[in-house]
Amino acid sequence: MNLKKITPAVRTNHITYAVRDIVVLADEVAKTGKEMLYLNIGDPNLFDFQPPAHLVKATYEAMIKNLNGYAPSSGIKEAISAIEREAERKGISNVHDIFVTTGASEAIDICLTALVNDGENVLTPTPGYPLYTAIASKLSMMENPYYLDEDNGWLPDIDDIKSKINKKTKAIILINPNNPTGSLYTLGNLQKIIDLALENDLVIFADEIYDKLLFDGKKHVSIASLNKDVSCVTFGGLSKNYMVPGFRIGWGIVSGRKEILSDYIEAINKILRARLSANHPEQYGIKISLEGDQSHLVEANKKLTSRRDMTVEMLNSIPGISCVKPEGAFYAFPRLHMEQPDNHFVSELIKETGVVVVPGSGFGQVPGSQHFRVVFLPNEKILEKAYKSIGEFFQKYLQKYPEKVGVN
Numbered sequence: 001m002n003l004k005k006i007t008p009a010v011r012t013n014h015i016t017y018a019v020r021d022i023v024v025l026a027d028e029v030a031k032t033g034k035e036m037l038y039l040n041i042g043d044p045n046l047f048d049f050q051p052p053a054h055l056v057k058a059t060y061e062a063m064i065k066n067l068n069g070y071a072p073s074s075g076i077k078e079a080i081s082a083i084e085r086e087a088e089r090k091g092i093s094n095v096h097d098i099f100v101t102t103g104a105s106e107a108i109d110i111c112l113t114a115l116v117n118d119g120e121n122v123l124t125p126t127p128g129y130p131l132y133t134a135i136a137s138k139l140s141m142m143e144n145p146y147y148l149d150e151d152n153g154w155l156p157d158i159d160d161i162k163s164k165i166n167k168k169t170k171a172i173i174l175i176n177p178n179n180p181t182g183s184l185y186t187l188g189n190l191q192k193i194i195d196l197a198l199e200n201d202l203v204i205f206a207d208e209i210y211d212k213l214l215f216d217g218k219k220h221v222s223i224a225s226l227n228k229d230v231s232c233v234t235f236g237g238l239s240k241n242y243m244v245p246g247f248r249i250g251w252g253i254v255s256g257r258k259e260i261l262s263d264y265i266e267a268i269n270k271i272l273r274a275r276l277s278a279n280h281p282e283q284y285g286i287k288i289s290l291e292g293d294q295s296h297l298v299e300a301n302k303k304l305t306s307r308r309d310m311t312v313e314m315l316n317s318i319p320g321i322s323c324v325k326p327e328g329a330f331y332a333f334p335r336l337h338m339e340q341p342d343n344h345f346v347s348e349l350i351k352e353t354g355v356v357v358v359p360g361s362g363f364g365q366v367p368g369s370q371h372f373r374v375v376f377l378p379n380e381k382i383l384e385k386a387y388k389s390i391g392e393f394f395q396k397y398l399q400k401y402p403e404k405v406g407v408n
């Protein structure tokens with residue numbers, strides 16, 4: 001039989017997800033028996049972090065009670081009310097819709113799908129979380145990156161944002177605290193973004209999935225809490241703050257002026273209904289997580305602060321590397337002061353040392369600059385070993401590749 005090759009859709013051509021793509025190479029190297037140090041995956045469960053027991057218990061009990069069928073499309077009532085109270089605690093008042101999704105990832109996908117037509121664009125923080133660019137590809141959405149300014153603590157460059165808004169711009173995305181830089185937006189910045197959104201009829205997508213993982217007594221400010229009129233979808237979930245990324249539970253909170261948002265909310269709900277529901281028993285963990293004992297966060301933030309401090313200190317002591325101090329989440333985005341492409345550096349690093357990090361190019365960056373992302377969830381012993389290896393390797397690398405190398 002003469003079978004023809006199945007051709008995938010063109011829209012998949014540009015989909016990359018550096019965080020997982022790099023694992024293919026790491027797995028090959030691991031097979032050779034090399035000791036591997038994984039600083040690439042933002043999953044607290046793989047390290048010495050655990051979810052609160054009451055969250056796991058509530059989910060287990062829901063399963064035993066056979067609450068294993070489909071849930072309502074927007075989520076169970078108990079969870080939606082708990083998220084509504086959480087929104088109030090965050091200072092978000094003009095809330096018109098709340099929905100539970102399969103991770104914040106699904107909320108992001110649905111909200112972009114319900115808003116953006118072919119050829120329209122959304123302002124995306126760069127560097128930023130690669131899911132947004134993957135969805136942009138899927139929707140034939142034009143990419144419209146705005147840059148975060150490394151010389152200013154990775155805060156957004158408001159003039160850059162302004163210059164990039166055009167007639168086809170529908171929304172602006174904020175990741176606060178940011179993945180991959182760990183930076184926290186300031187009040188002044190948030191206010192300027194609100195002004196731009198109101199002037200240009202933009203929806204603000206506020207990805208606040210790390211809003212409780214904060215250092216040095218920093219307080220998180222939800223952009224939606226600063227203005228009742230601005231159209232905003234705030235994304236949250238259990239994956240990071242409550243350390244159950246495998247439960248795949250996230251949500252969206254829509255706030256702003258009802259008359260402005262009503263058609264958009266209906267469009268979101270059409271998609272929510274068409275995909276039936278998010279995971280059901282796990283939704284019984286939402287209320288207890290948000291309203292029960294929060295002491296796991298105190299412990300996690302203490303551990304993360306000390307690991308962040310070690311990360312910044314050790315990386316900054318390596319000649320040719322500089323690292324802005326993260327203020328939240330569990331990522332740092334050090335700069336490699338060199339010409340060579342960072343994905344070449346990272347591949348060589350993994351092969352030579354077994355230290356796995358993610359190349360900066362996977363998150364977007366100012367053209368010509370080179371970075372890598374580290375996850376500082378591993379304990380101090382592992383981090384110390386990894387940073388020492390990176391330092392030694394980088395000096396050798398620069399000698400071996402004094403000229404710019406090509407990568408494919």
Ligand SMILES: Cc1ncc(COP(=O)(O)O)c(C=O)c1O
Nearest residue numbers: 103104105129179209237239250
């Ligand atoms: C900024 C950001 N948003 C969303 C997600 C996805 O979250 P979820 O596990 O809830 O889908 C991640 C995961 O790493 C993230 O870093």
